[in-house]
Amino acid sequence: MKKVSLNLAGSLGLLSVIGAVAASPTFAETTTVSQINQTMSNDPVAQNVTSVSQLSDVKPTDWAFTALQSLVERYGCIAGYPDRTFRGKQATSRYEFAAGLNACLDKINEIISAGLADKVSKEDLATLKKLQEEFAAELATLRGRVDALDAKVTKLEAQQFSTTTKLTGEAIMAVTGASGNALAPTNTNVFVTSRVRLNLNTSFTGSDLLLTRLEVGNGGTSIPTAFGAGSTIQNASSVNNSSNIGFGTYGQDYAGLTAGSTFTLAKLRYDFNIGNDARVSIGPVMHAYDHIDVNTYANNEAYDFSSTFFINNPLHVLINGQNGGAGAAFDWNIAKSAFTLRGLYLAGNGNQPAAATGVNRGLFGDPYQATAELEFAPKNADGDKPFAIKLLYTNGAVNNATINSGGVNVEWKFAKGAALFGRYGFGTIDNRGVAISTVPSFTSGLFTGGATSTDTSLSPQTWMFGFAFPDLFKEGALAGIAVGQPLITSAIGNATQTNLELFYNFPVSSNIRITPDVQFVFNPNNVSGSTIFVGTLRTVFSF
Incomplete structure (x- = not known):
């Protein structure tokens, strides 16, 4: 005592x-x-x-x-x-x-x-x-x-369960009603999706962390797939690489789990400190969104936005499947200043040594991503960081296409109950001499009537911008609204797809949160005149 x-x-x-x-x-x-x-x-x-x-x-x-x-x-x-x-x-x-x-x-x-x-x-x-x-x-x-x-x-x-391990968990249950189609109107569909995560948080020294995550869902169909607007690169079974580069940009992050009703090892990594200013993560099952492109108001499908597009920049989170990838990351606060340097390397097929279907696998094979991020986030008089700007560069490969991209991620809490945030990305996707119009990864509606048979590369841009309102009507609540365009490139002609999403997340108790969420996708897959509406009531239990 x-x-x-x-x-x-x-x-x-x-x-x-x-x-x-x-x-x-x-x-x-x-x-x-x-x-x-x-x-x-x-x-x-x-x-x-x-x-x-x-x-x-x-x-x-x-x-x-x-x-x-x-x-x-x-x-x-x-x-x-x-x-x-x-x-x-x-x-x-x-x-x-x-x-x-x-x-x-x-x-x-x-x-x-x-x-x-x-x-x-x-x-x-x-x-x-x-x-x-x-x-x-x-x-x-x-x-x-x-x-x-x-x-x-x-x-x-x-x-106690263990002297070194703490068990935490999260369960998402969502009822969704959606209507519309990328090509023609369709009847309204109502469906239920769910996901359960169990985290074993183990520490041996008090400052380190061995994180083991088991994950399971009911295997609900993703929204883009249901409405004929999903890119096949998301589920390309031949290379098993699940990537954002297909721009399946309004699917719910917690829907359509490949594991279905079978528990899957969804995260396994070890975090430890080096000195007083740096932390390193290494493991066979890691995810880019834990380490780079993080945003306080748009980064957590259980707490804020549901759609994959508003959670992360599709040009910088290339390895985005349930099983993530093998690799390492570091986070270095430079001399306890306002500057922090981060680095990440992930390989989506790091557990598969052999080549398959013309795509090299393994720790240094396709798909992979290497990302560097520099953050500037000065502290105010209270020790908080209301403003942060992150500059990113990513080099990677997905389905024999080489990606090089730059980007910016910004957030600013300019008042006690109000903040703004946004992301912008730009770069090139080089299909290594193969015409993009012949590759299923990029022809799932995205290039209908736009790409020519001779186009072998793209120069895409992507942007999103929004406002967040912490503690709106209730302490611990969060409301947000964001708008953006997932893919802008001259190769597809009229790049008009625009996403709009609104949510209000409020705590019922310390362990239960409910979130009404609404999405509008205007001109999905750049097909003018079509609109997809998605309404979701999401309940999250944490323990």
Whole structure:
């Protein structure tokens, strides 16, 4: 149990003058049991001291210096704050005083039990006896609470899952109604999707983390697939690379899990610190969105936007399947400044050494991505980072196409309850001499009537912009609205697909959140005059 004796007023000194403290004007006499419980739970952990000189705010000229010196060096029952201060002028309550007295009683009992009773003066023992009688009720309350805490700790230790591992989880259940079609109107469809994640968070040193995630869903069909607007590159079974480069840009991130109703190893990585400023992650199942292109208001399908497009930049999160990829990442805050440098390498088929269907696999084969990110995020007077801008560069390959892209990710909380955010990406997709119009990856509606038989590369752009409203109507809630265009390139002619999404996420309790979410996709796959509407009621349980 942490010592609370550090909270005693400056008049707490030699046991012979402790009684004077109780009579001092700064001594509260009306403290309740609930107040002492709160005091004991909120106080910082005491800093043990062996010499009064270790208390930086105690001077030899202080009137209680000799008394403190005796208690610290003779009895060892006075502790300081973590910053090595005693704060002797701070007022104290009867319960705080009793806690300090209890610490001294325990220490003196240790001395007597060790056969060193002669080290305790008769005057001190007489004072202790008098104070024990005066504070009998408070001491009984404190000791009863300690006994209760000890019993709880013993029970928790006996029932805990592991001394090194903590189990957390998340379950998403969503009811979705959608209508429209990329090519022609269709009837409204209502369907249910779900996903469950179980995370085993293991730490061996206290600062490291071995993250193991098991994931399962009901295998619901993704929205683009249901409406004939999905790119085949998302589910190209021949190379098993699930990528954003197909621009399946309004599917729900938690729908259409390839594992269906079978639990899948969806994350396995180890994070550890190097020095005080850098952290490294390495593992066989990692995801780019954990390490780069992160945005406070548009990055979590369980908390904010549902669609893949608004969660990440499709030109910078190339490896985006449920199983992610094998690789490594680092996060380096440069000299504790406002600048942070990040790096990431992932291979989607890192677990498959052999080549297949003309595509090289393995740790350095297709698909892969290598991304560098530089962030500037200065702290304000409160230590927060309301503004952040990230510059990104990505080199990668998907389905024998080479991708080089740059981008920017920005967020700015410009008021207490309002923030703006956005992403922009640009680059090239080189199909290595093969006409794009002949490759299914890029002909799933995207290039109808646009791409010619001689086009072998693209120069796409992508952008999104939105506003977020933290704590709207309720503390812990978040509302957001965003608009953007997933793919703009002259090779497809009239690039008019525009996505609009709105959501309001509010907590029902600390473990349950509900989110109404609405999407409008205008001119999906750049087919003018068509609109897809998607309405979702999402419930998330966390534990």
